[in-house]
Structure formats: C-alpha cells, structure tokens
Amino acid sequence: MPRRALGAIAVAGAAWVAGCTTPPPPPAAVLPAPMTQADPVPATRPPAGTGSVAGQARTFSTQLATYTSVSFGAVPGWGRDDFAESWPAFLGSCKVLTARGAEWKSVCARAGTVDGKSNPAIRGFFESEFSAYQIRDDDRRPDGVVTGYFEPEIAGNRSYAAPYIYPVYGQPEDMLFADARKLPAGNSTVAARVEGRNVVVQSGLSTRDMGAPGLYALDLSAVTRDTLDRKVRLRIEGRQLLPYYTREEIETKGAPNAKVLAFVSSATALYEMQIQGSGRIRLPNGEVIRVAYAEQNGQPFRPTLAQNAAGKARSPVKVRGSSIELELDDGDDEGDVGTDAIRTRGFTLARPTASGAVVVPGRRTAGAVAGSGIKDPSYIFFKEAPGGAGGPVGAFGVPLQAGRSIAVDPRSTPLGYPVFVSTRTPGSGAPMQRLTIAQDTGGAIRGAVRADYFFGNGQQAATNARRMKERGQLWILLPRGLEVAAASAAGTLRTRGAAVGADLPQCLVPQEGACVDD
Template sequence: MDRRVRQRRHWLLHGLLPALLAAAASADEVPAADTLGPAFATRNAAFLPVSYAQLPGWDSDALHESANGMRASCQALQRKPAWAGICADFDALDGSDAALRGFFLRNFYAYQIMSPARQPDGLITGYFEPLLDGRRQRDDRFRHPVYGLPRDLLTLDAAARGQGASAWLVRQGNRLLPAEPGTSGAAQYTLALDDARPNIRDKRLRVRLDGTTVRPYWTRQEIEQQALDAPVLAWVDDARRLYSLQIQGSGKIELEDGSLIRVSYLEQNGQPFLPNVTRSADAGLVLQAIKTRGLRVGAASGALAPDPAVPAVVNDEVAQLIARLSGQAPPPAAAKRPAPATTPASMPARPRPVSANANVQALIAALMGDAPAAPARPAAPAPAQPQKQPPASLALVAPASAPAGSSGSASASRPVADSGASSGSSGIPDPSYVFFRNTGGDGPQGPVGALGVPLSAGRSLAVDPRSIPLGSPVFISTRDPARRGGPLQRLMFAQDTGGAIRGSVRADLFWGFGDSAGQLALATNDRAQMWLLLPHAQAQAAAAASGPATRGLRSAATLRDCVVDDPDLCVED
C-alpha cells in the first residue's frame, strides 16, 4: 500500500475520527445554535425571546462567581420536573466560565422582560443585612421584642371571601380551610375582612379569630399595646432600628456576651406597608436611606420632579404613591417583602452597625414624620417604582422566608422568651409588622430568602414572583454604584421577594452584611433592563397558556397571573 495512503488512513483513524466521535458525544451538551424560545405574556409582563448574543455583557460576565447562586436554586428546585435534568447537568460541570455559558445556552431560553405595555426599562434597588444590639432578657432599655411567629396568626385563602359574609371553616395548624357544615372541628364564622388584602405569592389573607368572627390580623399599633402570644427571639433597644430591620427583612443581633444571632423574615401581619411620608418630608432621602425596597417619592418641597431618564409609567406611579402617602387618595393593596443575603469575603466580619449611618437615621426620621434632615449626598430627582400597595408582607420576603407551602412554624426560632408585656407605642405609624425566625449564629452564608435558600451577596435578587419565577436565573444591565456608575451587567438569581418589589422589570439586589453592603444598597436605585432565563419546558408551558395573547388577540384578564403556576412559588388566582 502506498505510504501516502497509509498516512491518510492513519490520520483519519487517529485524527478526524476521534474528533467526530467527540463532536457526537458533545452534541447534547452544546447546542448547534443560540435558539429562541416561544414568545408569551402574563397579566403582569411580556416576554420577548432574544438570543444570548443580545444580552449586553453576557460574554464578559465572570459566570463562575454565579455558581453558588445556581447551586442554591438547584437545592430548592431540583425535585421539580423542569429542573431535575438541568440540575444534574449543572452538577457535572467543571465550573469554568465557558462550561457555564454552554450550560445556560443548552438548558434555558433567554427572554427580555417587559411591562405589559412592552416597555423594557424598569427599576433596580438594593438591600442588605444590618446589625443591631440586643439582649436575651428584657430590661428597661432593651424592651422592644423581635417576635417569632404569633400563635394566633392564621392564614385564609382569599377565595373564601367569595362565600359571602360567613363561611364554614376548620382550623388545620395555622390555616383556616373551607369545610362542609357539620364537619368535625368546623364552625361557622363571620368574615369581617372587607379591608384585608391577600399576599401576592400565596393568595392568602393574614387573619385572627375573635370568637366566631374572622378579622384581619393586628396592626403594628395594636401589637405594640399588648403582650403578643409569640416567642421573642431577642430584645432590642431601639424601636426605629427594629423597624429598619423589618424593612430589610433580615439581619444580625449582637447579644450581651458578644455572640451573634441571625434572624430572617418569617411572616408578616398582612397589613399594608404605609410609612409616614408626607410632602414635608424629604422623600428622596427616604427612598435612599430607608430602603423601602424601591419606594421612591418626591422632593422635600413636596413637588414631584419626574425623572426624564425613568419610564413615564414609573413617574406616574411615584405621583400616585405620594398622593396616597399624603392622604389624598385611598391606600392600595398589600404587598410583600424579601429576605437578605450573603457577604463577600472582603467584607469585615463584624462591621459597625449600618443602622447608625447618618443616611439611615435621617431616613428613619423622615419615615417617622420628624423634621427632615439634610441628605448626606444630593438626592437624585426621583425615579420610583412599585405601586405602593399595602404589602401582604411588608419588609422583605414574601410569606415565605420559608417555602410558601410550609406551615411557618416558629419551632425553629429557638425563642429567648415569650413577650409577657407590651413594649409600649413606638410612634411608628406604619401598620405593617414583620415576624422573624432565628436562623442560627453568625456564619459565612447569607440569610435565607423567600426561596428557602441562603442568598449570595451581589448575585441574589428579590423579585415579584408573578413576573420572575423564584429560583430563575436573571441577567441584569444597570449602573454599578461601586464603580461610579459604570456598567453592572451580570447573571443573578431570583431567590427573594419584597413588599415594595412589585411589577415586571423590578428587582432588589442583595449586597450582603454590614456597613459596606449598606452603603452599596443605599446607592442602588437606578434604571435597569432584565432578561429571564427560563427552562425549555417551562417556556413551552407558559407559551401554551398565553396562547394568542402575545399577538394582542386575548384579553389581559384571561392571561395567567404567574409565569409558572406552582403552589410553592406563585399561586394563580
């Protein structure tokens, strides 16, 4: 045989053939093209299919830094059919940026998230994990309780109100469930719930029993004037700092012996989140400092100054919000709040409490209706966001720092003591109130968010779970407060929820623990665009449910409320 023929055969066998086999073996790993998913819409958002090449900064993001976020999402979602294979694929990766890019390309369709009016611009804000001083036992100074779950706080499906002024109900754990007359343990109750608003995630009301009458759960003012039947996780010395903790949704408490306990959002009283902002208060400062998770109101003079860089719909919401908080319009519906997240390794283990920061103090003063303090830095003219609806879960996490299906038991809270006595009025007019769980001592992981997993500093988002399914990867493009407004374009994970986090293109970025994180959180309030990465199976199901609505042929009233109808993540009406 000619030597050249033998050489060619050798090359084919030992060169081209292995390459072909390798290509065949990897055919399922790397898609032939950046394929587009089907378009779809919900009542709250529209989803435009895009290629990954259209994501600004996708190729330059350090995706290996997002691996912990993906791992945490898989921890919560790996048993769900749409995620089982995805999480198995993720576990087999080598963790390199190239491998992760191929993984997302292979398993997720990319969608630009838009408002129902097809506007791509929205709002991103920031939150963090503060530090408070506390005690195990109450004394004259440390007299404000950090409550666990009250034993008399119950939930009732909002649909029960459709039965009329009364209903047969039976109690199971902390839930009231519809029952047939005569059912063992059931009774007929009067429903005095005209003003109650359901939580947006689980569509349940937070209620209490008053004899045979079901009423909305106690307001903040009522809670402060009684000895609540609830475990106390710690006692703190400042009601306003406790209020700030409730707004952030999680934090750490340093006890008298120097030990730290971490608390995370567990539940909320179902009352609307209504801080005492008036036209005489510096609303811009309130937005930055108090971190109502994106609430932005007007200027100190009370005149609304629309920000031309912000979508008109956002400025309209700001105007409505100011009117509501000024008592010129009826308050809206309730919303919920998220829990915080993890700390970068560079962050000090025990920084000085951010709650002592001048911006935070000024913000709290403004919320309290005190004389406004001068802002530490000029306040921007006022973009804003969520329609301040009475949150079904004010400060942080949605009723689910624990997964939505959980009972919310306080047994894991390891209480310091039960309250035993009222703390007296704090003077805080906001009727909303947050209850916490003790998630253990200090540690490297972030606090637990609404998805039920630890949050990652700089990579976890609080979102509206109707528009962005919890656990989903979300790519964002905004400005970086740590780099003088340079681009911040990175992959994040939707792992938390929040009372002021309402709407389609809307998120709250978790920055971590302590003063450095607090400064970044206070500085984060900017326009943003967002892209949802959705598993193929979920995208196909969402498109099937959306039907021709994406072509304008269907009424919004017939669209789904949630992208993914999942009782653990978002419950349909």
C-alpha cells in the same frame, strides 16, 4: 400616579381587596427552543411538545409582564460576565428546582458535569440549556427599578431593660391561615371552621348557621387577598375571624402569644431589619443572634414616604391592589437622605418624629406607652437562624450569595430561576451587568421589571445597598422545553396596561406554585 406620600393616598377599603377569584389559566404551551449556529446542542434534551407561546413564536404575556425571546449575544454584557461567581448560587437553587419538573431535574443533573471553575464551560452550559427572554412590564416597557438590600446588625439584649425596650417577636401561636385562592368571590360574610392553624370556609351555610359550635364568621370585605404567598392571616375574637393585628395594635396591646427573641434599643433600626427580612442582633457580651423571616401579619406594606421641599414623595410609587410598586424617576431622590429620612430597599422613608415605649406582655413598661411612631401597618416576625459566615436564608429556602442573589416579585419572576441584570453601580455609575439567581422576595419588591440586589452584610454592604436605586433591565433564563402558561394572540394586546380579548395567566409557568412565595 402623582408622586405623593403614601399616607396621603385615600383609597376605599374595597380597592385594597381583590373582589373576584382568579379565572382558570389558558391552556399551556411549550416554550420554543430558539437556537443559533453558535449555540452548542446538548447530548440530551427534554422532549418539546407542539404549539406556540401566546400565539406567537417568540413572545408571551402574563397579567404583569411580557416576555420576548432574544439571543444571548443581544443581552448587554453577557459575554463579559464571570459566570463562575454565580455558579454556587445556581447549584443552590438546583437543590430545590429538581423537584419542580422533568426539565429542571434534567438541567440540574447536567449541571453536575460542568467544571464550576471554567467560565467558558459555565457560559456554554447556560447557552445550550436555556433560552433568554427579556422581561417587560404590563405596558411593555423594558426599564424597571433595581435596588439593593443587606443583612443589618443592630444592638440588643436578651432581657428587657432600658434602653432595650423594643421586642423582636417570633411567630405568634394564635395566627391562623386561609388560602386566598379558595375563598369565595365577593365581600360577603361566610361561615368557616378552624382546623389546626387553617381556616376552611364552609360552603352551603348561611349567616343563620354561624352560631353553631365550631363555626366562625369571616367578613370577606376585610380580607387582603393578593399577598405574594396567597395566605390570609387571621385571628379569633369571640365568634369572628378577623385580620391579624396591625403594627399599632401589636405595639399598644402587645403580642402575648408570640415568643420574644430579644430586645433592641431602636424602633427605627428594628423596622429597617423587618423591611430587609433578616439581621443580626449583637448582645452586650459580644454574642450575635442571627434572625430570619418567619411570618408577617398579613397587613399591606404602607410606609410613610419622605417628602421633598415641594411636598412630593421622594420615592414615587404606584398602587396595584393592596401593594405598592416603586417607580424610578431619574434625578430624583439622589444624594444624602439626611437625618430626617431612612433609605431602605430603594424607598426613602420619613423617620418617625418620636418613638416611645411599646407594650410587652408580662413586663412593666419603661415609660408611657407611645408606640414607635411608625405608621406602616405591616409587621414581620422572626425566627432564630444558624450562625456562620454564609448569607441568610432567603424565601427560596437556600442561603443568599452576596453579589449574585436577588429578590424579585415571584408573580413575574419565579424563584430559583437565573436572571441576567443590566444596571449601574451605585455611586460610580459604571455598568453592572451580571447573571444573578432569583432567591428571595420582599414586601417592598413589587413589579415585573424589579430586582433587589443582595450586597451581603457589614458597613460597606449597608452603604452600597442604601445607595442603590438605578434604572435596569432583566432577562430571565428558561430551560428549553419548559412549559409556559400562554395566552391567545388576542390576549397580548393591551390598553393602558389592561389585557384585551383574553384572560391572561398570573404565572409564566402552568404551576402557579412556582409564582407564589411559599
């Protein structure tokens, strides 16, 4: 699509909403266990079933990606990596993956017998237990975008007083949730009940029944269905269920049902912390509050992109459903971003021209309510997290490891899985080729060949993360014997990114929950 500021993209409301339910996935197939003479064979292995993958021996596809089997020797830089650095992150993932099936339980059990300080032993473990598959996008291109993120630190206070006037909200108590996978197809208005914090659509009822006690009207045309966690965030207003408040509504009306964790002095710094997904707030007395992602308002990520002198967006993107995907344009958006822009997770965003006070329930506003000036409707709510020297907890529920954890799009790369990344070091351009573990997600991380490299915390981490926007390739490591959701051979034929002849599965494994950011 043309490179232009996202705010200038005019799309009808229905284009942001998936108007049909997901078709049932094709029958599962079993991942082949390609072996070479150099591959050591483990003493035990999960039993392999019969059948092919996507009708082919070495390639299968999903709606977003194509996966092609390669030998480990064909992965650039594989033999030179220090696998001992990635081992703690992998063992952290095993704490969660052992509950994801017999293959992972067996693999992680055998990992406990490996010498975690021996690079040859760890490399041999991965080569014997896993098969490497290169990830390509839905047009079968191997190159994608690798960016960076970090854990920021900003100045704040527990109490409201200038200059600390921007609230850091916890999760609102009035937020309700509906499972997007269980919503009826189409854009009609349906009747629903509220059970605790969950919204349940009532089948067989018409609009005439919506006045009955306990029933609410839910307009499906206003719902954003294609969130990564498949959850729709709603609120009650009268007898209606409406999408949860936008950023502008939260800033101009306040969030009376959300606890305020702290107040900060910069709306722009708070916005960057929301995009990063975690952070530290340093109080005047030196105390540090660590915050982690708790929830989002369910609105799509729609940042205002900075423009170059020609009036084109400095961060080219493409739109898919309600999400945007960062595209790489070599030679564009390099160097110092200047004082009028913000570089975060690969995007170069326009800095708000003016930021004013926002409404804080129960507080007298320090000045006229003008809002932050940030037009992005999405909003992140935080929770206080334990302190300590370790990394923040990512979406997979384990602490992130600087240099070895990445954020991914879980629709194409399931969380917890090992992923080998080949890209370049920001600044020097030297090869950066290493095994990482997919342990986090982000509203800005969309696309099949897409990775966001966690640099840690501190000024150097911030500098490296903001500079990181490089072309890269990804190889996912899948346990041998793992079932994958395979399409028919005809389903791998594509025209302009669309599947022809078969409905492709959404997730590369049969359990869709593995590709959902819960």
